[in-house]
Amino acid sequence: MWKEGDEEPASPSARLMQAPKFNLCIISVMGYNTKIDTNLYKKCVEQTLLKHPRFASILVANDGKCRWRRTSVDVDNHVYEVDLDPDPDAESSDELVENYASNLSKIPLDSAKPLWEIHILNVETSDASATVLFKLHHSMGDGVSLMALCHACSRSISNPDALPAYPSSKERGRRRECRGTVMSFFVLVWTLLVISFNTLLDVALFLATIFFLEDSRTPVKAAGAGDGGGEPSRTRFVHRVVSLDDVKLVKTALNASINDVVLGVTEAGLSRYLNARYENDRETGAEIIKSGTNSLPRNLRFRSAVVFNLRPCPTIEDLAEMMEKEELNGMWGNFIGIVILPFTIDMQEDPLTYIRRAKSSMDRKKLSLAHKCAFLVMKLTMLLFGVKAAAGMTRSVFKHTTLTFSNVMGPKEEVNLFGHHLRYIAPSVYGFPQSLVVHHQSYGEKLIISIGADEKLIPNPHQLCDELVKSLQIIKAAAIKRELFDKF
Template sequence: MTTCTSKLIKFGEDGLEPMNPSSQCLNTSYLSLGIIGIAESEIPIDVEKTMIRFEDHVIVPTFPQGLSPESYTQYFEEYLSKICMDKLSETQPLWELHIIKYPTRGAAGTFAFKMHHALGDGFSIMGAIFSTFKRVDNPSLPLTFPSTISRSKVQRNIFNSGLSFISQCFNTINDIVSNVMHTAWFGDRPSAIRSGAHLVECLPVHITRITFSLDDISQVRKKLGVTVNDVIVGIIFHGTHLYTKVMEDQTSSKFRKTALVLLNTRMLNGYQSVDEMLQKNMWGNQFSFIQIPLPSYSDGQNVDLKEFILQAKKIIQRNKTSIAVHINGLLLSLMGSLRGSEAVSKYVHSTLKSSSFVVSNLIGPTEKIACADHPISNLYFTVTGSPQSLLFLVMSYLGKLTITISGEKGFIDLPLLVSCMNKAFEKIVKEA
């Protein structure tokens, strides 16, 4: 039987500052999550130039000499899978910097920032990392990010506002009840994308990524009258549908499959500096989630990719008229106050495990950035320790959108899944 244990740090002793309740629930015997941010350098990495004094936190792996970029790509992917499974030492600050100085298929060198999720969510951690980067075109200027504020403005009269309030109340109650019932009793069954293995978070993973053009996605967005997020979710849903259609029989293909979409609950547009987040009490883990069922189709039914995107738009739009996302956060805080972080961690673990896969999204800068004078060609991230067989982690940077796919090794056929995702993207760009 597979086991997965970790020593828990005792905060409040030896001068250590206690974590806030939302962070404590991510570092317990039930759940221990981590975030790895990867920055690909356009030029070979000068280790001496980038080395800092925290020797215990900076790791420079050694690979065989004289190999091709293709071979080094395989070594890097295996190394990335390994550090995903390695536990951070809890006798020291929970972060590491891995410097891979070998050229891969897509980079001359690679930085991998590994941090425990207890330090903060993706918004906090990426904000801290971005504060150390500089713009290539003008280092004195701040980084800029795509706007996350909707441009649509709808004039509402009293009648429409009343209907909107009633709809909001109904959707909120429905979402909370359905989320609790799904987590407690009606979790997804094992399928081609969910093994249901015991302690799946401790099993080896394989990680790959695909990159799409944001210009192509924006063209689809304009033609269909949807948002970029609608297009992304639609492509992920359709690519997953194509994959399960190949891997499953007719019976299991009809089972309910649920995506857990993680959301940042801060009312902010873009990242802020560490000092600003600390002053405004914005640092830490401030996130919630929504459960989205994948559209299901009967065998032989003609599946239109546009329908996946429009269905994603419909579901996301409905969740905008629900405040369940924020109430979920309040309920978790209340549970933590009454029953402690272990109870919250157990519930979050159950919520993650009862779904088929996770989708998480972060935005990156719109201009090229540099890390220690090394221009960065691409940015992406992954999450470790999540009790699922499949994760989709999405990040934009420099006109590109990279989807990192983390799959349970030996269970998820990543080459096939990547092929299905590419087919879904090519189809919607061609037909939209």
């Protein structure tokens, strides 16, 4: 059992995410089916979340060393019921909640207490009866760890005493077995050669991105974005809730993964959005292809920093036991790698091309160790040259790419979280030297498309959300048409 004042060293990733100009925070917009009983919500937080060591520790720096120090926590200093004042600029309650969430991106967390806050907004929106904004510093943990913690704090709607169903960690799809020792040997040698080649190529591109290789200027990436010159603008958080069954239909039709589908939908939606922006704004000075409805520039370099989890995801049973014993046991923190994934921004006559292209890209990335090499490069840089140098390198990766993409699995069923029926989860992150973050979150039979966008550069993020949803529907219709054609 821990006592107040106990300390443990902060991980290299935690120190990295506290570096100047690389101060990352997570905001999760959570919609509920009913109004929030604040007293009940606080009680449930005390019984679950406050047992987690990171949520009961402050990050202190002494003699250049960062450590997590245990402290007593007053839940009233972290959970706030917000009485929203009328906003003359807000046209609806949805925009009122969005404005409040966006304002949180401009307010730093108080380092004198544990680095998390919960804001309760009992305002009915188009998607929920009440909204809770969960804000915490990224140094406390990565997205996979935090989602697993969310599961461990939840209970099944059908059985309030049971933990919710959690996605299986079994391999998706079966590996083909090779008959014969000679055939197996040649397959192994060929696979090792492919992995080595892909890894060398990806590491070379990763290092080039750090030092000089920058994406093209587009309406979602300004020249020199993230240089820190001037006051950063607010991040606008918007989302859409779609059917996960639509994604699964495309997945089955094209023999792809859910990640392949959401990646292809993202590329298609961004292509539609940028095409519309270029159509309406010809002041970029780029060379335009004008063919029918295509107004996109030629040869755009447009890449995403895709975040990979490098640690086996802890089970909710493990996390429940961890909170009971109040010990981390190596199951927590940021253990992530970054892969740079090129996007092809174009208008395709066959919408299924986006999914095939995404699947091909991800299949190649799976035969590469670049994400682990990237982690080792950053860790080695930190050990040899310090946190500032590692933060500068990491910042360059994000500054020289256009967006960050991630996809996280949520509970297989809707859950009761902190005493209330959770309707959706829309997480996002800010603090990157980028103007756009696209996050996909599964929850029960829903998929939540969540966008974090720089308000100055992307003043219409709702349009981008709409284009992503429209792209999914177009791709779904094409997949159904293909299946019907194949049957005949």
